[in-house]
Amino acid sequence: MFKLSQLFFRSRNQLTQKRLFVEAANDFQWLSGMSTQAGLSTARQKFMPDGRSAAKIFAPYSIYKGKAALSASPIPPTFSKLESGGFRVDRRGVIALTFWPAVGERKYDWDKRQTFALSATEIGSLISLGSKDSCEFFHDPSILSSNAGQVRKSFSIKAHDNGGGYFISLSVVNNILKTNNRFVVPITTAEFAVMRTVFNFALPHIMGWDHYTNQPPKSVDENPPKVASEFMATEWDR
Amino acid sequence: MFKLSQLFFRSRNQLTQKRLFVEAANDFQWLSGMSTQAGLSTARQKFMPDGRSAAKIFAPYSIYKGKAALSASPIPPTFSKLESGGFRVDRRGVIALTFWPAVGERKYDWDKRQTFALSATEIGSLISLGSKDSCEFFHDPSILSSNAGQVRKSFSIKAHDNGGGYFISLSVVNNILKTNNRFVVPITTAEFAVMRTVFNFALPHIMGWDHYTNQPPKSVDENPPKVASEFMATEWDR
Amino acid sequence: MFKLSQLFFRSRNQLTQKRLFVEAANDFQWLSGMSTQAGLSTARQKFMPDGRSAAKIFAPYSIYKGKAALSASPIPPTFSKLESGGFRVDRRGVIALTFWPAVGERKYDWDKRQTFALSATEIGSLISLGSKDSCEFFHDPSILSSNAGQVRKSFSIKAHDNGGGYFISLSVVNNILKTNNRFVVPITTAEFAVMRTVFNFALPHIMGWDHYTNQPPKSVDENPPKVASEFMATEWDR
Amino acid sequence: MFKLSQLFFRSRNQLTQKRLFVEAANDFQWLSGMSTQAGLSTARQKFMPDGRSAAKIFAPYSIYKGKAALSASPIPPTFSKLESGGFRVDRRGVIALTFWPAVGERKYDWDKRQTFALSATEIGSLISLGSKDSCEFFHDPSILSSNAGQVRKSFSIKAHDNGGGYFISLSVVNNILKTNNRFVVPITTAEFAVMRTVFNFALPHIMGWDHYTNQPPKSVDENPPKVASEFMATEWDR
Numbered sequence: 001m002f003k004l005s006q007l008f009f010r011s012r013n014q015l016t017q018k019r020l021f022v023e024a025a026n027d028f029q030w031l032s033g034m035s036t037q038a039g040l041s042t043a044r045q046k047f048m049p050d051g052r053s054a055a056k057i058f059a060p061y062s063i064y065k066g067k068a069a070l071s072a073s074p075i076p077p078t079f080s081k082l083e084s085g086g087f088r089v090d091r092r093g094v095i096a097l098t099f100w101p102a103v104g105e106r107k108y109d110w111d112k113r114q115t116f117a118l119s120a121t122e123i124g125s126l127i128s129l130g131s132k133d134s135c136e137f138f139h140d141p142s143i144l145s146s147n148a149g150q151v152r153k154s155f156s157i158k159a160h161d162n163g164g165g166y167f168i169s170l171s172v173v174n175n176i177l178k179t180n181n182r183f184v185v186p187i188t189t190a191e192f193a194v195m196r197t198v199f200n201f202a203l204p205h206i207m208g209w210d211h212y213t214n215q216p217p218k219s220v221d222e223n224p225p226k227v228a229s230e231f232m233a234t235e236w237d238r
Numbered sequence: 239m240f241k242l243s244q245l246f247f248r249s250r251n252q253l254t255q256k257r258l259f260v261e262a263a264n265d266f267q268w269l270s271g272m273s274t275q276a277g278l279s280t281a282r283q284k285f286m287p288d289g290r291s292a293a294k295i296f297a298p299y300s301i302y303k304g305k306a307a308l309s310a311s312p313i314p315p316t317f318s319k320l321e322s323g324g325f326r327v328d329r330r331g332v333i334a335l336t337f338w339p340a341v342g343e344r345k346y347d348w349d350k351r352q353t354f355a356l357s358a359t360e361i362g363s364l365i366s367l368g369s370k371d372s373c374e375f376f377h378d379p380s381i382l383s384s385n386a387g388q389v390r391k392s393f394s395i396k397a398h399d400n401g402g403g404y405f406i407s408l409s410v411v412n413n414i415l416k417t418n419n420r421f422v423v424p425i426t427t428a429e430f431a432v433m434r435t436v437f438n439f440a441l442p443h444i445m446g447w448d449h450y451t452n453q454p455p456k457s458v459d460e461n462p463p464k465v466a467s468e469f470m471a472t473e474w475d476r
Numbered sequence: 477m478f479k480l481s482q483l484f485f486r487s488r489n490q491l492t493q494k495r496l497f498v499e500a501a502n503d504f505q506w507l508s509g510m511s512t513q514a515g516l517s518t519a520r521q522k523f524m525p526d527g528r529s530a531a532k533i534f535a536p537y538s539i540y541k542g543k544a545a546l547s548a549s550p551i552p553p554t555f556s557k558l559e560s561g562g563f564r565v566d567r568r569g570v571i572a573l574t575f576w577p578a579v580g581e582r583k584y585d586w587d588k589r590q591t592f593a594l595s596a597t598e599i600g601s602l603i604s605l606g607s608k609d610s611c612e613f614f615h616d617p618s619i620l621s622s623n624a625g626q627v628r629k630s631f632s633i634k635a636h637d638n639g640g641g642y643f644i645s646l647s648v649v650n651n652i653l654k655t656n657n658r659f660v661v662p663i664t665t666a667e668f669a670v671m672r673t674v675f676n677f678a679l680p681h682i683m684g685w686d687h688y689t690n691q692p693p694k695s696v697d698e699n700p701p702k703v704a705s706e707f708m709a710t711e712w713d714r
Numbered sequence: 715m716f717k718l719s720q721l722f723f724r725s726r727n728q729l730t731q732k733r734l735f736v737e738a739a740n741d742f743q744w745l746s747g748m749s750t751q752a753g754l755s756t757a758r759q760k761f762m763p764d765g766r767s768a769a770k771i772f773a774p775y776s777i778y779k780g781k782a783a784l785s786a787s788p789i790p791p792t793f794s795k796l797e798s799g800g801f802r803v804d805r806r807g808v809i810a811l812t813f814w815p816a817v818g819e820r821k822y823d824w825d826k827r828q829t830f831a832l833s834a835t836e837i838g839s840l841i842s843l844g845s846k847d848s849c850e851f852f853h854d855p856s857i858l859s860s861n862a863g864q865v866r867k868s869f870s871i872k873a874h875d876n877g878g879g880y881f882i883s884l885s886v887v888n889n890i891l892k893t894n895n896r897f898v899v900p901i902t903t904a905e906f907a908v909m910r911t912v913f914n915f916a917l918p919h920i921m922g923w924d925h926y927t928n929q930p931p932k933s934v935d936e937n938p939p940k941v942a943s944e945f946m947a948t949e950w951d952r
Contacts, residue, residue, distance in 0.1 A: 056796075056798065056800030057800065057801050057926050058802040059803040059923060061834070061921060074923060074926045077297070086294030087294070088295075088296040089296065120432050121432055122428070124429060124431035125426075125428035125431065128430075190835050190842065194921075197841065198917060200435055201917075201918040203439075204436045204439040207299060207432075208295065208297030209312060210439075320532075322532065324532030324534060325532070326535075359666050359667055359670055360666070361670070362666040362668075362670035362673065365669060366666065366668075438673055442678070445537060447537075447677060449535065450533050450535065450551075561770070562770030564773075597904050597908055600904040600911065601904035603911065604903060611904075676911055679912060680912045680915040685775075687771040688788045688790060
């Protein structure tokens, strides 16, 4: 345990700058659905309905353990602007989990990272996990391409036998690159409590529900359009 | 139970109900991609006390299952502007649930949708549901019209016998159209956890309590009226 | 129960306008600590650090039952502006509970209302209440005046014997006016769930903690003042 | 446990720590009414990406008991501005706990205060504490200096034997000043509920996660680059 904590900070100090920009690249790739270097060039204009800036934020929750590190970051949804002036969720947000291996004492190799993006329902599963429970999810990141089935990711979180925390693991079998990676990060009850709290916080946001509600009061018109009174009662929409 | 729910809607101001469902109609048109001009023309001006925009947001949480789909969206409250410059809740928000049937493999018919709008207290009931519990609500959407009693909606959520999730169902008996629709959507524990988390998040917002608190600090005067310091009692208002 | 719900709305329809301004008066009295008609005249200037408006909001959660009604509203804290430009909480916020009696069929008498302002710790007690628990608080609103001891308020919330909800009651013994009022409002589990959720939401806000965190990222200086480097390490402030 | 905690602080960048405690010092000066010019002169310029003000807020949650008082305040993270225009967390926020002793009836001596800054994971530990549980943390505030090991702080929170609340204590052994301070503050279940609620609220904020999500909707381009539609994989980033 002693060494683990040292590793945490050494790796942070040395690698922060590098990691940072890789993360940025990942983000852009997620947003655009792209997986190549060109991903960065697709950074799209952000539409700001109220004129405020929407600067990109990097604030991952990172856990460094003996054999691997784990980092969690929310990725907000994107919206399509409608002709009416409204916004429709175009792509749901996720919580992106990144695993990268320890490759020596106090060294972690970010270049060997693998990611797993938790959907809203997967987050629901994780935050409702009992102290004895487990859950497991499977993703195929190339499911819609001609490479479907070539890469298989399985994520699991399993309670320790003794009840004090969980094992979080990710396996990635890549038949194209002929690679097979497995990461296991044991987390404490306290670390899981942090994840549950911030995932719970993030869930409405990655679903876009915060935008329903962060708006100022809107009053009804003094003189509502006449047509309104021709419509019927609550739930009577057909 | 039936009469209580009737009262709930009967007691609502008739014009308010009408207004509500113009909004709801707009929502459903966007959700389904049917955004006719007629629908758009009922969009009312929004009053923005602080000059920020309040663009309409569409970010439903949707669950597609074998026989039907279920979608949940918060609808914020509306406010009346007071002569004092303050705002009073005019109509409480709701969480609108929409059900629509499967009509073939991977095909769902939005035109056959039915809606049920959960009030604050109904949401309280739902989010406090134990893993073995059930609850049921009854609405009559035309309670204030000459069609009172002609349409009866009953919504229920019941724990699976095996403890792993819930059945959510809506029955709509419409004696005017001579229709009788029933939707059942089984949801997993994870899906219920998402609903509980985002309903919990949305509840203060649909009640308007976020507007009490999203305001910047307001300081007392540098020189408060002398009289103020002569009265100490917080609850001494009569 | 049938009649209760009718009462809810009849009283709302008829009395809304009146209640509204009485509530407003109460709020101003709380903010200024005043208890007289002059209370309204003490409406102080609001300082808005970011130039946004801070319109007053009225969005009580109200429960109408057979013998009395109960309404809950958060009252945000006030801040003193410091010479540094910062803000210090001047008066903590509260959740104001107002009780007023039924005085006939479908009639509630707002003029006979009594209020009880829950502090942060009292809210903590209430939101952590188990399904079999009770708690009770005592206030003397004139404790700092020459009338100390003349008015005694006791508030309690007690679980139903059958486990389905709570009784909320307020007793006010006023030896000056020679009055003795008692209100009891039975609430369901669902209504308590709403209160717990929105009180939980409101708690950080009435304590002013939302203002720590609603701010945009602040970066460190490129060139921090030299003096900073003369101070020691974390927690090493003496 | 001891070594792990030492590592925690050792690993922090020394300059950062120094900066932190200038801020902390400012806080304490304001809390105690000791706002010397020296303290104020260290206030750094705040960078505001969206032009809004970020006035400093003082809203501690304070508990006064027989032998000591305890106060909790969140300290938001600081961010570094990136060349890309984004922001990276530079130093995580904490919840600063301050203890100061009673020195007579209703008298407390702020000059004898000691502080303990809870990290995100320590907060996770505290908010997940069961009603019979305990936890303990160790810090060495001068771990990076030549005084390493000279000051040892241990913080603990332990359930009352009778289940009604907790004892919160801080011991500070300072071998430089030859002092040994111990503070014990018994807290009720209600006070702990307030702490758990507001710590839970503050946790995503001190981690910087609120900045991921307080942004307005950002829409995709009207005409996204053609290439984007050719890559579908969310997690297909390498």
